Amino acid sequence: MSMVLCCVVSCSQSDVPHANAQSVSQAASIGGESAGQPSSLVESHDESPQFTSNDSSLAIFEKRILPIFQSAKPSSCAECHLSGVDLKEYIRPTQQQTFASLVSAGLIDVTKPDESKILTFISRRPEQPGLVSDEIRQVEFEAFRAWVRAAVSDSTLIADKDVQQIGPQLSDEVIRHARKDRVLASFVENVWTEVGRCSACHSPDQNQKQVKEHGEQVSWITLRDPQAxxxxxxxxDLIDTDEPEKSLLLLKPTMQIKHGGGQKMVIGDRSYKQFRRFIDDYTAIVQNKYATSEQLPEQSNEVSVVTDIWFKIEGVPAKYDKxxxxxxxxxxxxxxxxEYRVATSDRPVFGGGNLWQHSLxxxxxxxxxxxxxxAAVKLPSGKYLAKLYIDQTGKLQKDFTAELNEQDFVGQVELESQWPAGYGNMTIVKFPAE
Structure with a gap:
């Protein structure tokens, strides 16, 4: 399966300014290593007809800045940040508070207003910006630039010291975790690497029969495009952010509801764990459940990729059926x-045939x-030790986060294989004597 990661490049951790009345020295620098591209906005000309160079900073603030602060819609920040960052967090209810706070945080340069960091911050854009977001960004940038230019000439504002807390009130780790490029990377690692299991029915290059029977909606895989x-x-609505465990992306392949493609995973197996890891985390992000870095999920120490290398165990006792x-x-x-495994697979036993088989x-x-x-999806030929574990107590059904361990160990087999790919080229071993 070909995988292309089209990550959104967004504001880096250091691109999100933090400041408050107690610690104004926390103003962040713009233009970190992974920052988004500088936008052409910095070269644009403010052509808004309703304002002239004689308009007061207060008039501009009330007519162009306050609407951003009061709007229920997200700012252009939402194009890179799923949650945690919004331009309105840098605006206070009054012009005096907003100006004093931005100056104190180092985000407005009173001597070189066009070089103010707040303008650079707004002008950051992803590599593939959306048309609507670009238009919003343009409006925001021109509004702030017009106001900053006027405000730095107002001596009463320069003298005002009513500094307020501005910017995100979350830790850098939480903000970074909610960036859309990080979310996409998690999707690729936990879900996209598994979609090969679903491609026969849901990929447009393989599912002509299913499309003819059920319609185009079955083609939820976009070739070589994990973001799409x-x-x-x-x-x-394949992902349910109200009740993540009831997401169709989980219910159908586990056959908790009817699924024409049959059972693709069971509750508690490795694929299910990975799907839940992404879905639960995505839900927590969009619902703003992460307040501290301690609440963020731990990253798995292991990465994986599905292959078309098949492994079969014959002579499995019927008592282990299902x-x-x-x-x-x-x-x-x-x-x-x-010391570490290099391949794994899990699947219910077919007791009637005294066998188990699945792709690695x-x-x-x-x-x-x-x-x-x-990523080359090849396993080197040679000698291997296969350790076998069976969930005889149903503990994975009770707690999908549980892991099979030595208590579930039922035996091991030494083998040698070239590990050819393809269903018709299975590597076959006998179940160890009990």
Missing amino acids: TLNYMLEA MLLQVDLYPQTDSGWS SLTAQRGTNWATQI
Whole structure:
């Protein structure tokens, strides 16, 4: 499966200014390493006909700045930040409070108003801005530039020291976590890497039969475009941010409701955990549930990618019928079996046929060389140790976050394979004697 990550480049952590009356030195610099592109707005000319150079700063503030503060609609900041950052957080109810606070925070340069950091902050834009957001950004930029130019010439404002708290009241970590490029990266890691399981029915290059029977809405995968795929999932209500556990993206593949494609995962298996990791986190972000960095979810130490390498276990006792069996593969090294698994798979046992079979997912510890190689979806040939675990108590159904461990261990098998891809080229082993 080809994967292209089209990340939105947005304001970096240091691009989001923080300031308050107690610590005005926290004004952040604009233009961090991962900041969005400088916008052509800084070169634009304010052509608003309703104002002239003789308009007072107060008139401009009341007619052009206050509407931004009072608007229920999000500002252009929402194009890069899913939550936590909005331009209205840098505006106070009065001109005096707003000007004094922005100056104190280092966001207005009274000697070079056109170089004020608040203008640079507003002009930041993603690599692929939307037309509507660009128009909003233009209005915001020109309004602030006109007001700042007029305000720095007002001696009464310069003398005013009514500094208020401005900017986001969240930690940098929370703000960074809610950036849309971070959200997309999480989607790619937890969901997009798994969509190969769904492509036969939901990818437009494979599902002509399903489209003919059920309509175009079944094609929720956009080829080589995870952002468009996520957008469609949200628009089609496949993700439920009120009751995330009831998202159609979970209910259908687990067969909790009718699904024409059959069972693709079960509650508590690795794919389900990954889907829930993204959906639960996305829900918390859009509902502004994260107030501190301590509340943010821990990043998994392991990354994975689905392959078309199939593994089959024959002779599985019928008593394990419909129980989830997990196999972890460890390659042989010069010093013995690897410390970490390099592939895994989990699927219910087919007791009637005394077998278990499923495609493998390659796994790697985050940040390792192997983590950079698994995208090739190839498992090196050689000797491996397959450790088998079975959920005999149904603990994963009771708590999807639980992990199978030594208490669930049922045996291991040593094998050697070239690991060819394809359903018809399965690597087959016998279930270990009990």
